[in-house]
Amino acid sequence: MVNQLSSTIISALVQSLSNGVVMFDLQKQVLLANPAATRFTGLPTEGYNLSELFVLFTSVSLEKMVDEALSLEKTSHVKEASVAQFIYDIFVVPVKDELNKVVGGAIIFHDITDIKNASASLMESNERFEFVTKATNDAVYDWNILTNSVWFNGGMHTLFGYSQDKVEQTLEWFQEHIHPDDRQKLDIELEQIIKTAKQSSKLEYRFRRADGTYADVQDRGFLSKDSKGKPIRFIGVLEDISKVKELERMKDEFVSVASHELRTPLTAIDGLVSMILDGEYGPVGENLKQPLEDVTTSSERLINLVNDLLSLSRINAGRMKYTLSDFSIGEVVTETIQLLQPVVKNRDIKLAASDIEEVSVQGDVDKIKQVLNNLIGNSLKFTDKGSITVSVKTVGDLVEVRVVDTGIGIAKDDQSKLFGQFQQLDSGKGRPIGTGLGLHISKDVIRKMGGELWIDSSEKGVGSTFAFSIPKSQSPLAQKVKQEIDGEAEANPNQKSDTATSVKV
Amino acid sequence: MEKILIVEDDQVLVNMYQKLLTNHGYDVHIAMDGEDGLEKALSIHPDLILLDILMPKFDGMALMHKLRADDWGKDASIIIFSNMDVNDERLAGVIADQPSYYLVKANTPPEMMLGKIKEILHNKKEVQ
Numbered sequence: 343m344v345n346q347l348s349s350t351i352i353s354a355l356v357q358s359l360s361n362g363v364v365m366f367d368l369q370k371q372v373l374l375a376n377p378a379a380t381r382f383t384g385l386p387t388e389g390y391n392l393s394e395l396f397v398l399f400t401s402v403s404l405e406k407m408v409d410e411a412l413s414l415e416k417t418s419h420v421k422e423a424s425v426a427q428f429i430y431d432i433f434v435v436p437v438k439d440e441l442n443k444v445v446g447g448a449i450i451f452h453d454i455t456d457i458k459n460a461s462a463s464l465m466e467s468n469e470r471f472e473f474v475t476k477a478t479n480d481a482v483y484d485w486n487i488l489t490n491s492v493w494f495n496g497g498m499h500t501l502f503g504y505s506q507d508k509v510e511q512t513l514e515w516f517q518e519h520i521h522p523d524d525r526q527k528l529d530i531e532l533e534q535i536i537k538t539a540k541q542s543s544k545l546e547y548r549f550r551r552a553d554g555t556y557a558d559v560q561d562r563g564f565l566s567k568d569s570k571g572k573p574i575r576f577i578g579v580l581e582d583i584s585k586v587k588e589l590e591r592m593k594d595e596f597v598s599v600a601s602h603e604l605r606t607p608l609t610a611i612d613g614l615v616s617m618i619l620d621g622e623y624g625p626v627g628e629n630l631k632q633p634l635e636d637v638t639t640s641s642e643r644l645i646n647l648v649n650d651l652l653s654l655s656r657i658n659a660g661r662m663k664y665t666l667s668d669f670s671i672g673e674v675v676t677e678t679i680q681l682l683q684p685v686v687k688n689r690d691i692k693l694a695a696s697d698i699e700e701v702s703v704q705g706d707v708d709k710i711k712q713v714l715n716n717l718i719g720n721s722l723k724f725t726d727k728g729s730i731t732v733s734v735k736t737v738g739d740l741v742e743v744r745v746v747d748t749g750i751g752i753a754k755d756d757q758s759k760l761f762g763q764f765q766q767l768d769s770g771k772g773r774p775i776g777t778g779l780g781l782h783i784s785k786d787v788i789r790k791m792g793g794e795l796w797i798d799s800s801e802k803g804v805g806s807t808f809a810f811s812i813p814k815s816q817s818p819l820a821q822k823v824k825q826e827i828d829g830e831a832e833a834n835p836n837q838k839s840d841t842a843t844s845v846k847v
Numbered sequence: 848m849e850k851i852l853i854v855e856d857d858q859v860l861v862n863m864y865q866k867l868l869t870n871h872g873y874d875v876h877i878a879m880d881g882e883d884g885l886e887k888a889l890s891i892h893p894d895l896i897l898l899d900i901l902m903p904k905f906d907g908m909a910l911m912h913k914l915r916a917d918d919w920g921k922d923a924s925i926i927i928f929s930n931m932d933v934n935d936e937r938l939a940g941v942i943a944d945q946p947s948y949y950l951v952k953a954n955t956p957p958e959m960m961l962g963k964i965k966e967i968l969h970n971k972k973e974v975q
Contacts, residue, residue: 610860613867622866622867
C-alpha cells in the first residue's frame with residue numbers, strides 16, 4: 343500500500359506526526375527528520391549521521407537497535423527511555439524497498455513524559471489517599487450523587503465491624519443502617535445537599551454496627567459540583583464519637599444526681615431557718631436573728647450555685663435553648679427595675695432608669711431579664727448607699743445597656759478575674775462575696791445572642807459601670823445570630839430553656 | 848379545715864412541711880412512698896396533694912398517672928414538688944397529667960409555697 347500512496351502524501355503525513363520520525367539509510371545518514379524529531383533532538387532535518395543522535399541517547403542502546411534493524415531486519419522497541427527530563431517509547435524499524443531489501447530504517451520517538459508524570463502523580467495521590475484512609479480512625483465515604491452508589495473505605499470494618507461482603511455500596515444500604523429516630527434528620531440533610539448544592543455538611547446521628555448496637559457518629563462531608571454547578575459527588579468522613587457521647591451522658595447524669603442530692607438538704611436548711619425567723623417555732627430571741635439571717639444568706643448562696651451549675655452544664659453542652667424575639671429593651675429595663683424596688687425599699691439606694699432610648703432589639707427576653715437581674719443584683723451586693731442607674735443607648739447596629747452604681751468599686755487586678763468561673767471578691771467587710779457563676783453565665787449568654795458584656799469602668803471607692811450590648815432588631819448582625827441559633831436548634835433537638843424555679847402548668 | 852396530703856420520702860422535709868401547713872390551719876396527712884400516697888389519696892380525698900417525684904415503691908409521676916385514672920382523682924389538685932432539674936428528660940410526661948404547679952423545692956421558700964397553696968385552694972373554692 344505504501345507504494346500506491348504518493349510520496350508527497352506520505353511525506354506530509356510524516357511531517358505532521360507528533361511522534362518524532364528519523365529516517366536513515368544503510369550508511370546511517372539521516373535522510374529525513376520530522377519537526378517533532380528535530381524538537382526532541384535539537385538536530386537538523388537532514389544531512390547528519392545517526393552517531394550524533396546516539397550521543398544524545400546514552401541510556402539506550404540505540405546504535406545496537408539500528409544495527410540490528412539494518413543487518414537483521416529486526417524491529418525493536420524500548421519502553422520508557424529517559425533522556426534528560428523526558429521519557430520516550432522508542433521504536434526502531436527497518437525500511438524495505440519493493441524488492442523487500444532493507445534500504446534503511448526509521449527511529450520513531452513517542453514522547454510519554456506528560457503521561458508518565460501524570461500517572462506517577464496519580465499513583466502518588468492514590469497512595470496518599472490509601473495511607474490517609476488507613477491511618478485515620480474514621481470511615482471514609484465517597485457518594486456518587488448521580489448513581490447513588492457509595493464507596494466506603496476499610497473504616498466500615500474497623501469502626502463498625504462490617505466485613506467486605508456485608509457492605510453494599512449503595513446509598514440505600516447506608517440509609518437503612520441509620521437509627522430510625524435519626525433517619526428523618528439525615529434524609530432532610532441529603533435532600534438539602536442535592537437541592538441547594540450545600541457546600542459542606544456536618545451531622546450527628548446513630549449508625550448501626552454489624553453487631554446490632556448503635557454507634558454515635560459525626561459525619562462531615564464536602565460537595566463536588568460539575569462545571570454547571572450541579573452536585574455530582576459528596577465525600578466525607580464518619581467519626582465514631584460514641585465515647586465522647588457516653589462521657590457526656592455520664593456527666594449529665596452526674597450533674598443531675600448531684601444537684602438533686604445537694605438541693606434536698608439545702609431545702610431543709612433554708613426552709614427551716616426561714617420558718618424559725620418567721621416565728622413558726624415560737625418567738626426568736628433578738629440575739630438569734632442576725633446569725634439565723636446569715637445562715638439564710640449562706641444557704642441561698644448555695645442554692646443559687648446549684649442552679650447556676652445546672653445552667654452552666656446545659657450551656658457547655660450546647661443544649662441551652664434560645665428563643666429569639668424582637669422586643670423593646672426599654673420596657674424590659676423599666677419592668678425589671680420595678681420588680682426590684684421592694685429590695686431597695688429599706689436601703690439607702692435609689693434604683694432607677696435614666697436615658698432610656700426607645701429601640702427594638704433581638705434576643706431571648708427571659709435571658710436578657712436574667713442578665714439585667716444579675717448585673718443589678720451584683721451592684722446591690724457591692725453598693726451600700728447612693729444609686730444604681732440603668733441606661734440604654736444605640737451604638738451602630740448594637741444597643742448598649744449600662745448599669746452604673748455608686749458602690750465600692752473593683753480594683754483593676756480583680757476586674758480581669760471577674761468573668762472566670764467561681765470568682766470571689768473582697769467586699770471590704772472582711773468577708774468575700776461570691777459573684778458565683780452569674781457573670782460568667784451572663785457573658786456566655788450575651789455572646790450567644792451576638793452581643794458582649796464588659797466592665798465599662800470601675801474605681802475603688804467611686805463605683806462601677808457594667809455594660810452589655812445586644813443586636814438591634816433586623817440588623818445584619820441580628821440576622822446572622824438568628825441563623826446560627828436556628829441552625830443549632832435544628833442540630834440539637836435536646837435543647838431546653840432555663841426555668842429554674844417553677845412552671846405553672 | 849382543708850385537707851392536704853404530703854407525699855414525700857425525706858423525713859426532715861416531711862417534718863418541716865407538716866409544721867408549716869399545720870401552723871397555717873391545714874389538716875395535714877403524710878405518706879412516705881408512692882403506694883401509701885395513692886392509698887391515702889383515694890381514701891382521704893384531700894383538697895390538695897403535695898407530690899414529690901423521686902420516691903420508693905413508685906414515683907410521683909406514676910402516682911399522678913394512676914390517680915388521673917380514678918373518678919375522683921382525675922380532678923384532684925396536685926402540686927408536684929421536687930428537687931429534680933426542671934429540664935430533666937424524665938419529667939417530659941409530667942405536664943400531660945396536668946398538675947397545677949411544678950415547684951422546685953429548693954427554689955420555693957415557705958412563704959411562696961403557702962402562697963401557691965392558698966391560690967389553688969381559693970381557685971378551687973371559686974370553681975365550686
